[in-house]
Amino acid sequence: MSCVPVERQRLPRGRHSASQRQTPSVHGSRDDGHPDEDTTLSTPNIETYQDLVTLESPLQDSSRSVGVAGNGRDKQRPDLPLEAPLTSLSYSLLSAHASIPSPASFVTTLEYEGSAQIRAQLCAIYNFNVDPIFKVLHKPSITAHITQGHPYLGRSSSDQNVQALDYAVFFAAVSSLGGDECMSMFGVAKSRVVEGYRAASEAALGSADFVLNHNLVILQAFVIHLVSASLEYDHAAK
Amino acid sequence: MLRSEMLIAMLQAATRVTDKSHRVWTLLSLALRMAQNIGLLENSAITNVRPFEKEQRRRLLMAIGLLDAQAALEKASEPMIIEAWLPPSVVPLNINDADISLSTTEEVTARQDFTDSTFLVLTSKTQILARFLCFSASPNPQANEWKERQSRLNTFQQEIAPLFATNNLETMNSAWYWYTKSTAECIVAWMQLFTVRPLRQQIGRSAPVVHHADLLKLGVKVLEETRKIVRDPRGIPWRWYGGFFAPWHALAVSLAELCVCDDTYLLEACWPIIQVSFFRMNDIVPEHNGESVWEPMLRLMRRAEQKMESIKSRGAGIIALGLAIQLGSEQGESQQSFVAEDLTPPWIPPNDSGNQPPTGDVFDIWPDLRDSTVNLMTDMSSTSADEIAWASWEDFINDLNQTDGVMAFS
Numbered sequence: 011m012s013c014v015p016v017e018r019q020r021l022p023r024g025r026h027s028a029s030q031r032q033t034p035s036v037h038g039s040r041d042d043g044h045p046d047e048d049t050t051l052s053t054p055n056i057e058t059y060q061d062l063v064t065l066e067s068p069l070q071d072s073s074r075s076v077g078v079a080g081n082g083r084d085k086q087r088p089d090l091p092l093e094a095p096l097t098s099l100s101y102s103l104l105s106a107h108a109s110i111p112s113p114a115s116f117v118t119t120l121e122y123e124g125s126a127q128i129r130a131q132l133c134a135i136y137n138f139n140v141d142p143i144f145k146v147l148h149k150p151s152i153t154a155h156i157t158q159g160h161p162y163l164g165r166s167s168s169d170q171n172v173q174a175l176d177y178a179v180f181f182a183a184v185s186s187l188g189g190d191e192c193m194s195m196f197g198v199a200k201s202r203v204v205e206g207y208r209a210a211s212e213a214a215l216g217s218a219d220f221v222l223n224h225n226l227v228i229l230q231a232f233v234i235h236l237v238s239a240s241l242e243y244d245h246a247a248k
Numbered sequence: 249m250l251r252s253e254m255l256i257a258m259l260q261a262a263t264r265v266t267d268k269s270h271r272v273w274t275l276l277s278l279a280l281r282m283a284q285n286i287g288l289l290e291n292s293a294i295t296n297v298r299p300f301e302k303e304q305r306r307r308l309l310m311a312i313g314l315l316d317a318q319a320a321l322e323k324a325s326e327p328m329i330i331e332a333w334l335p336p337s338v339v340p341l342n343i344n345d346a347d348i349s350l351s352t353t354e355e356v357t358a359r360q361d362f363t364d365s366t367f368l369v370l371t372s373k374t375q376i377l378a379r380f381l382c383f384s385a386s387p388n389p390q391a392n393e394w395k396e397r398q399s400r401l402n403t404f405q406q407e408i409a410p411l412f413a414t415n416n417l418e419t420m421n422s423a424w425y426w427y428t429k430s431t432a433e434c435i436v437a438w439m440q441l442f443t444v445r446p447l448r449q450q451i452g453r454s455a456p457v458v459h460h461a462d463l464l465k466l467g468v469k470v471l472e473e474t475r476k477i478v479r480d481p482r483g484i485p486w487r488w489y490g491g492f493f494a495p496w497h498a499l500a501v502s503l504a505e506l507c508v509c510d511d512t513y514l515l516e517a518c519w520p521i522i523q524v525s526f527f528r529m530n531d532i533v534p535e536h537n538g539e540s541v542w543e544p545m546l547r548l549m550r551r552a553e554q555k556m557e558s559i560k561s562r563g564a565g566i567i568a569l570g571l572a573i574q575l576g577s578e579q580g581e582s583q584q585s586f587v588a589e590d591l592t593p594p595w596i597p598p599n600d601s602g603n604q605p606p607t608g609d610v611f612d613i614w615p616d617l618r619d620s621t622v623n624l625m626t627d628m629s630s631t632s633a634d635e636i637a638w639a640s641w642e643d644f645i646n647d648l649n650q651t652d653g654v655m656a657f658s
Contacts, residue, residue, distance in 0.1 A: 067624045117502060142424060145368040146311045148304065149345045163304075186488040217418035221278065224285040227305060232279055233311050235259075239273045240315075241488060 088212040129176075130157045131195070139186035140179075144237055146230055152179065163227060170218040174211070174231040178238070181211040185238040211235050258311050273319055277314050281329055289333055299352045306340040310372040310496075317375040321381065321497075324447055331379035334448050339372045340365055342411060363412040370408055377404050379637040381442040394456045397443045405436055421480040432436050432479050437470045438498060445501045445641050447648070455638030457631075462582050463495075464509055468504035468518045472494065496533050496541055499525050503552045504640040509631070512559055519556055544647035 086144040135178045137149050155162040155172070156179070184192060184200070184207045192200035215235060220228045259275070283289060288309045289503055297305070313329050320327040342365050348356050412429055419425050423491040442465065444456045474495050477483055509515055526549055533542050633641050 115398070139488065142367055143486045143489050144311065144314075145340075145365060146307050148300070148348070149364070151350065186485075188487075212256045214261045215259065216254075220282075224282050226286060226301070228310065229279065229282050229286065229288075229308055230304075231437070232275075232282065233315070234273045236275055236279060236315060237311075237489075238327065239259075239275075241490070 021179040062086075126157075129180070133157055134182045135183040135186065136179045140182045140234075144234075146233055147179075148182060165227060169227075170214070171223070171227040171231065174214040174218040174220065175227055175234070177207065177214040178231040178234040181207040182234050182238040185241050208239065211238070255420070264319055272315060276312070276316055276319060277328060283309060283312055289329075291337060298350075299354070299356050300348055300350050303341060303343075303348060303356070306338055307368065308370065309334075309338055310340060310375070313375050313636040314371055317378055317554060321378070322541075327379060329379075330383075331376060334376050334379070337520075339376070340368050342366060360413060362408045362412055362416075362419055362428075366411045367431070370428065370432055370435070374439070374540050377401070377439055381439060382447050392559060394444070397446075400437050401436075401443050404439065408432060408436075425486075426476070426480075427486055427558045428484050429471070430480075434470060434473050434477065437466055441470065441498055443469060444642070445497075445504075447497070447645060449642065449645060449649070457634050458637075460505055460509065460637050461511060461514055461632060464502060464505040464514065464518060465630060467498050467505060468521050470498040470519055471502065473526070474498070475528075495525070496529060496545060499529060500545060500548060500642070503548045505637060506646055507548075507551050507555050508637045508640050515556065517561055518646075522579060532542070541648070544644055546648060548644050559652065571632070625634055634657075 040188045084141075090153055103189075137153065141147060141149055152163060152175075154160040155167065156176060159167055161167065162169075162175065165172045181204070183194075184203050187195070187200065192198075194205050196203045211231075212235075215231060218228050218231070220232055288305055301434075313334060316327045316329050341356060342363050344361055344364045345357055347359075377400060381397060412425075412432070414420055414425070441463075444458050478487065499522065504513060504517065505524065506518060526545075527544075530542075533545070
């Protein structure tokens, strides 16, 4: 079984940090290209799934846990890093949205900037905050896909439907955060982070041609996008 | 422009409107079409698929159905998906995610205790019942029979009771168990209100025979408990969703009953809580639901204020309370909370335990109101009090009916 790192390394700051971009890898599957595109893994490894169910939260800090959920699962709320903000990620989100290049380049930029840790963290936040209350996905499947690069329901990680689902999950995760949590994680106001992920999710859905390309995965992505899009930016302010 | 860019532009246009109730309104119809295209609404489509896909399809359909029902309730309009499209077989199984995987070939048996899917099963059954109780699109003639409506609610309570069974103390004390059970209590109470105070006119039907004091208490209790869930720090991780209710309905029921209640003590106990709820929703509902719901509510509130004015003239005590509420509303949430908690009616215990496991075969809600809910509807003939109270409610739904932008209730 593999573990997701608890500590997130600080990403290079500023918009001109591309030369320094060496995002830390979770399993060596997400850094350069998508070596996880091995469709021979169409059937998930059940043992891995069960391990993930019991060790789902990648960030464990009992001092900040909110509660216990389920029958011993989801033991703690995914904690959020308190260190310096992800300036480069924030910049990329905002600048990409401001100019809106093609949807594909927008997604590529965001994917490149978003480290594997961020993706794993957002997945954990989704599993804790969103999945219990709006259960559309099978947590072990989506977790194995996002954190370990496994195929999702037999589809490769580079499949556009699966990528649309990824960004819908990330959009929902950031939408579920409180304003202070979002500030701690990204270093910018929640409304701006949500806007970035919303644009990414929209771009991914558009790229997957969701209106004509009907299948279970793209509909999952669309529905999760819808529930996120219906929310206020800062529920914590209510 | 590329098609993908056009799709993105469509998403942006549809989800960036300021009226919350419209953000997903148009796109939901697209989701429903997509669901139809992949056969989510066809029972026969799931007979030949593997258990995992079958379960994924059920979850997806219920998610679309939930958004549809919530959008309809928020706007007091009709859902796209009608009750007849949602037979019991579409309700997801009460299972843990670990019970199933893509490689599962054998049918999975639903559990009889608290699982990963308990909340999903709860909301799935709720949206089906809500369609029966609330919407005129239901072709089911039984929806017009008061006893049948009550019977469906009782069945619902029996079905959800086993979902909360657990011998695991850790689970029982968890924030998620508390949240799920508290939500279920509010849902049952909310459905009870809908049972006797539907959103459609019951043309040609006599008024439901209810204990009116109990109905007022129940409406106020729903307002109180809904607010507690939202404010409780244990619910912070799930606060983003904003609740599953249309709390304005409980407020409307409370106001309509208050208008015809002559129990001064009960009125004085309920009025501050109703006022706090009204002021809070006044900031939220018009934005989220549009004016269609809130304008009739404002007129109902004016009637209630006139009623309380007449009570005031008989005693000065209420004046001080009303003033305190007004101050709370103007000076912030903390004061509202202080006032609300201070003025909790005497029938609500100060330390209402939300973690007691349900007993018996029916899912019980708040022990302090148990008798009220069990005996809410009676077999007696309707009295003039029933007729007056029903007329008070019909005034409100007629008002809803006449407001622009709201579908006519048949």
